[in-house]
């Protein structure tokens with residue numbers, strides 16, 4: 187990479203031998219003759235970086251939008267493509283990820299975005315606006331089947347249909363007509379190295395007159411030698427560290443090592459373990475040449491880029507990076523100089539599971555699919571030959587699922603269902619159509635769909651005909667879960683938007699705000715005590731964020747250090763807060779608050795309430811499903827807001843050990859609480875918990891405790907609520 191002058195863009199040479207560039211003409215012809223192109227070619231062959239450039243070089247007026255499954259990929263790939271074109275990032279080549287937009291409406295021709303950004307822009311501007319703005323939409327890594335991608339595929343399919351009901355064979359344009367339409371219209375490309383192209387092609391062909399073409403391009407730039415474990419590895423963290431160490435000692439010093447592990451905790455323990463082993467075996471001098479770096483989603487962008495970027499030229503021959511990463515480095519990204527990949531064969535996956543009568547959203551470590559294993563392999567051999575060490579046997583690999591289970595089949599569907607209904611509502615393309623009907627590669631499973639509709643109705647987002655209400659329209663525009671969105675709206679009528687924005691921000695960040703180092707545990711606990719709120723965790727976290735926000739930017743790091751707080755998580759919370767604040771200031775939101783007042787008697791009561799009470803009332807309005815009542819006999823909590831659980835949830839749950847309630851010397855044990863999530867560790871806990879008052883529940887969750895018409899026993903939740911502990 188050559189830098190001309192500091193003010194000028196970085197320029198790198200485009201590798202003209204990449205297989206995708208070799209097949210430019212074939213790709214351009216396929217694009218010209220079709221509406222949808224499904225492009226499958228090997229990892230590292232140039233799909234992500236070259237295809238948009240091929241299109242732009244061929245037709246300079248093109249405007250291309252490309253989705254990436256993760257922000258780190260969108261940023262690094264846009265940076266690379268800008269450098270290949272000698273452009274300033276944000277000018278002809280740009281990107282947009284949550285909280286950051288480095289692209290220009292007028293000059294950007296190649297714009298990389300996360301699939302979440304595309305979905306939000308579709309929701310706010312409508313797909314027809316996107317169609318006017320772009321000539322090409324490219325959905326990359328389509329095999330990942332994130333919910334966002336699946337919704338986008340559904341939107342694209344509906345939007346590409348010319349008008350009215352889906353075309354049949356009889357009314358479909360044929361011959362020249364079809365070709366002309368294809369030539370004039372917006373093009374869609376779906377890409378991956380490892381996808382079920384036939385299934386996607388069928389999806390687009392079914393009930394439409396779209397011209398869909400599958401194109402496979404083979405060509406591997408560099409060979410990757412693959413080695414399997416001869417027998418199963420007992421502990422994947424130990425196994426991964428041992429493999430990294432063996433590569434470091436047994437293979438030449440050139441080439442970095444990338445190790446895939448499922449989650450942040452595993453990564454941090456692997457790093458501790460490896461450092462200990464290196465200390466044991468190597469001198470201080472030798473250890474200096476090894477740079478060990480973590481890479482996971484909850485890091486700041488700067489930390490992530492540190493792991494991904496190349497070492498300075500002066501260090502390349504002498505230093506080796508060992509990167510421990512979750513699957514965020516599994517697709518799209520090129521980490522320069524990676525020669526060795528160690529694959530643990532597992533990933534953390536969010537799944538909604540029925541447990542003891544409750545649907546619980548849990549993060550579980552699960553075997554990856556063959557497609558993911560191939561993607562991990564593809565991270566080596568990008569800039570030279572590579573080696574892959576699989577910590578599982580060949581037989582195990584053969585038995586893995588071919589593709590990952592689509593996210594839509596695994597997770598709670600409340601957000602997805604609201605987005606789909608809102609897309610149909612805002613689109614209003616076909617008013618005669620059933621607004622719940624939406625083409626998707628896989629349907630939302632029935633149990634998840636019913637649960638989602640029931641919750642959305644109870645939140646006031648849908649009316650009895652399952653049509654979007656005014657409240658639902660606004661909720662869909664707030665970039666947060668429907669539960670948080672509803673709580674934010676409630677704060678507009680209760681006059682506590684500032685504190686609720688902070689609550690929403692602390693609930694939205696991944697990873698803990700409190701640091702509890704084992705060697706300074708008592709000191710850390712004492713420092714955290716000053717933020718405690720007697721109302722519980724939500725308000726304790728808000729106290730921390732408010733104290734952080736009051737510090738001058740130059741004092742924030744020191745403040746976090748002194749109080750054992752996670753600076754990274756707090757700075758992300760500040761970003762989230764700012765972004766939500768902009769959305770909530772919109773005139774429609776403010777006027778919703780003004781036009782939905784409480785009756786005068788309630789207003790009088792509210793005037794007496796402090797800020798902490800108001801925030802907890804807002805939480806009731808969004809998170810009523812997460813209400814739990816203390817059982818007198820054993821002090822455990824029974825989740826009563828989850829109607830399916832009533833009567834069947836026998837064991838009760840405890841408040842998570844990290845809760846601020848545990849920090850009070852004289853333990854205050856509230857009889858009714860609201861929690862953010864149910865988690866399974868050694869047993870089931872409710873985490874992030876605050877106390878609430880019985881009287882608030884019917885007032886702020888009126889629909890829910892009177893839910894009708896969903897096959898739900900309407901008396902159950904109210905009965906459970908009213909049977910207070912004696």
Ligand SMILES: Nc1ncnc2c1ncn2[C@@H]1O[C@H](COP(=O)(O)OP(=O)(O)OP(=O)(O)O)[C@@H](O)[C@H]1O
Nearest residue numbers: 229230231232233234235236266379518520522568
């Ligand atoms: N940041 C970078 N530094 C060095 N080389 C790079 C960089 N980004 C891309 N390349 C080169 O360009 C090649 C093509 O990368 P690209 O991401 O376009 O491939 P791809 O087909 O999309 O791969 P995948 O399917 O794995 O996402 C890489 O194999 C590598 O040789």
